[in-house]
Amino acid sequence: MSTLGTQRPVLRARDLGKVYRTGEVEVHALRGVDLELWPGEMVVLLGPSGSGKSTLLNILGGLDSASAGEAWFEDHDLTHQDDRALTRYRREHVGFVFQFYNLISSLTALENVALVTEIATRPMDPAAALRLVGLGERLDHFPAQLSGGEQQRVAIARAIAKQPDILLCDEPTGALDSQTGVLVLEAIERIHHELGTTTVLITHNAVIADMADRVLVLGDGRIQQQRRNSQRRPASELAW
């Protein structure tokens, strides 16, 4: 990581706080998170349920707004943006993958990817994106004709086809068995390797943390612990 000195972080968060108010009850989902994500980095977020992982990811991805603190993408302030600007941010810079694949059921795999490339500024060929995740043969299948793992890989292809600056994955293997999960992780790994996309991956699975450059452990709305893997393990070696 010798380049760190000359590079600027892709994403920065300073003292990020998030309070959910439902009626009388206040839930402090985040209580002052400081964070920097560097170009080309693969970061895994660990932490118990309810610790604020998804909340953090959603704020970083421009889906939600913080109640306190600041978040920056390069030199764009994310915390004081209106809906229009956040939409543009997501459209141009962020790729999302979720636990539930959220594919459009009326579009084929190829079309689901094309949905994004049509509005992106420097898109890949949708078919190439699908080949990257190993689905070059299934371009014309509708979601209902694909397995869960395949659907998730379509979702990954869809997320990266715009060549985003950051790829945010919230429990991408959460709904999958271990073997299929590995396939999905391999796809993420390959994309990270080939495109050099900064990647954040939320998981409950400590094993998966081994494929990261850096591991952040969230607890009670704060980053409790941070460690750097000296060596990343290839996804194919993971099993749980």
Added chain:
Amino acid sequence: MKLHPLDRKLLRDLWRLRGQVLAIGLVIASGVGLLVMSLTSIEALRSTSAAYYERYRFADVFAHVKRAPESLAARIAAIDGVQSVETRVVRGAVLDVAGFDEPVMGQLVSVPEDGEPRLNRLALREGRYPQSGKPDEVVLSEPFALAHKLGPGDHLRAVMSGRWRNLVVVGVALSPEYVYTIGPGALMPDDLRYGVLWMGRETLQAAYDLEGAFNEVSASLLRGANPERVVDEMDRLLDRYGSHGAYVRADQASNWFLTNEIEQLETMARFLPTVFLAVAAFLTNMVVARLVAVERPEIGLLKAFGYSNAVIAWHYVKLVLAIGAVGTLLGWFFGYWLGLYSTTMYADFYRFPFLLFRPSAGPFLLAAGASVGAALLGAIGAVRRAAALSPAAAMQPPAPPLFRRNRLFQPRLFERLDQPTRIVLRQTSRWPLRALVTSLGIAMSVAVLIVSMQWLDAIHRIVDVYFFAAQGQDLTVGLVEARSSAVVGGLARLPGVLAVEPMRTVAAKLRSGPRVVRGAVQGVPSHQSLYRVYDAQGTALDLPPDGLVISTVLADRLAVRPGDIITVEVLEGRRPVLEIPVVATFETYIGRPAYIDIGALNRAMHEPPSVTAVHLRVDPLFETRLYRELKQMPQVSAVNLRSAAVSTFNETLAKTMLIYVGFFIVFSATLACGVAYNAARIALAERARELATMRVLGFSRREVEYILIGEIGLLTFVALPLGAGIGWLLARWLVRAFQTELYRVPFVVEPSTFGWAILGGFLATLAAVLLVRRRLDRLDLIAVLKTRE
């Protein structure tokens, strides 16, 4: 009180779906409202007229004669079934009201000087009856008095037997005989130019040389008497006194108009609410089916817990009942109000001295039953499906919809479409039936708009053909009785008269086999230049030298065709009985005329050339002078101005029909909004997840809206022309259903009507979509991502 959890769920569902419940409720309310309005109006008109007729002793049988001795009254009273008899003197007269140049026509009707008439009593609104020994006292009909702002103490003049008489108003009254006061030859009441004047019987007898005699008789019947037999008996007695034939109450002009109106209301009560309730049924189906689909897992769970099918079914039935109840209550409210409003309007148009608007429970219960029934009928399929779900199957998520590449979409063309457009097209074609049904719902609102606005087109056509194309005269002078045609020349020499054309109307019974129609034969020149015999297609007809040209309505009534012979029993002059062939039939909008060449008619009557009316074309510069001269002519009994007829026709319709058309337009808009709103809400609910996903992927609100609006837009795009087609068919059907003896409403739908209806349907849909769009803006992106489909 503790609610069962299921009932609490029901209340929450209702609250959550409140927009949709209200939208369906409003559609149901429109149907219920229209039904209640028509039924309560019918009820009110029926009971008001019945009470009015009863209280003021409206007669059951009437007959006009030339002159009959008073002694005949006793013989009529002796007819089996007759309860009481009233003889009168009834004459038309030209009136002169200060400050009103145009000729005014009056119907002079005698009342006894020694107390109230036995029959056809007056509902005195002001003042009193004329007194004995005061020959100049008159009671005016209220509409006429109001139009001229006349009241007791005011004066007016009338030509009686060729002499101007000064009259003093002593009272203002309504009469069951003149609920609908319409002058001879007029289509609509014209209160400025036609009025009824009641005067002392002795005065009228003296004025018209009828001492010890009468020229009109009315009789009331005993309960259970056979009116036809009484009519026959009266005809036998009166024949030789120049009777035009006795007739029953049903044929009495004012009552006949009223009956026609009630019949039209009945047609409306059958037709429009049906459309609304059918659409309501379809909407409930849409919403409940969607709810059951969403609640599949809950239904499975409940069943797994041991809830019976019946309990589950009852749960959804209650939901439907609640929706029905919302609509019914709203509809009752609108309906009561509209019923009261329309009855009040009728009471103004048909002159009743009082109004019985005391709707019975019947219309309300009927409407409630119909609406709840329609809603249940709509929901029954969905409820059955809910009850029939096996618990295990129910808890499985429904199989994901399997989309296919559709053969319908040309691959080449389809390739060029962007993905959002593909989503729209695939969604719609995936459930073509549902798409079609939604389109049909929106189409119905366009159709109802067309049906409502078609009336205006029809009326314009009637006015165009009847008043403008067919009538070239500016005014028509009616004569007291048939006169030698020398009078035509006399009129032609009056100031400002540019052209004249004679007409002779002969009262007659037209008979073909067992079928009889009381009516008249009109003799006009074979080639007419002023008052033209025009058919509905707008062609002027020249009459053949011999034979009748009759309206198709009359031909139907008599079951005759060209070539057949009609027996014409003339009721005037020497009362010849003629056998005349029907040469041609023609379509008319109004009335059921029979025409014959005037020369042929006079020959058949064995009389020298005679006329009963003369049509005039007039130089407008001389109008006032001409009116003054006409008012002085003793033989003139009526002057009808075409311009006045046109304007009263339009005014009357503006007062009645336009208001109804306005109501219908509001209701149709409700219908369109209700359908579009529900369709959009359901589309939104079904797509929420995908739309949220697209927002996450970086699509802007506008771009995401495109999918939702695109789908509704596509359905609307199909719906609008479809609605135009359905509207055309419904209008054609309704026009047939609305035909009465008086009118044949022409079936005309102008292109502009299609245009307006389509615009209306479009705007209503747009409004609904804009309402739903606001929800799209509040889509919770994160919540959607957290849950499974």
